[in-house]
Amino acid sequence: MSLAPFVNKRPWLKNMLMPVANWYANAAGYRQLGLRYDDLYEEEREAVQIALKRLSAKEAYERVYRIRRAAQCSYQHKLLPKNEWTTNETDVRYLSPIIRQVEAELAEKDALDAATVIPKAH
Template identity: 50%
Template structure:
């Protein structure tokens, strides 16, 4: 429920077929309304980059993932300057909108938590 990227009820919703059936249409409607796919962006492109854990996760992207991310931002900014969405064939399809950055952010948070545990250990001398 509480993850490094905020509160999420998605695991509970996915666990219930009834909730999924009721909420999925609203979720799809909301994603279409937000319009980031029409600009050629993925969901993880919208994460706040000023956060320290996101910055470190961005440093862990492969060269190809980093290039693709930069290309998506340049294409979206050009579409924004022109005040128009991309052509429909260039929109991000739902099956292409994968969470490429989330695993890296979760890994960074786990490492930070582990570091806190190890830093809090007190060593005592045996008598």
């Protein structure tokens, strides 16, 4: 269960927690490598694999580029120059909405597959 809907409904609480959330995102280190939050999803999950196939060609290319550039930085034990870091404004969720949609579709499919047909008695 997520607290996000609770926090988002209360602007005063959201304003209070945003500095902490931004600090945490910057401390995580992925932004210094040029990655976005959605680049960190495990690709082994079925829903993520399906969602990745639904990305536009441009977004898929940019994602692969960011991941390869981050891997290269990691191999070299270096960070990107500060002007190339991901910012709060550019760290937008591009894959999360698609994953949620795919998970809902998979849950619906599982529910339909598990449905039983009861014959009508005459």
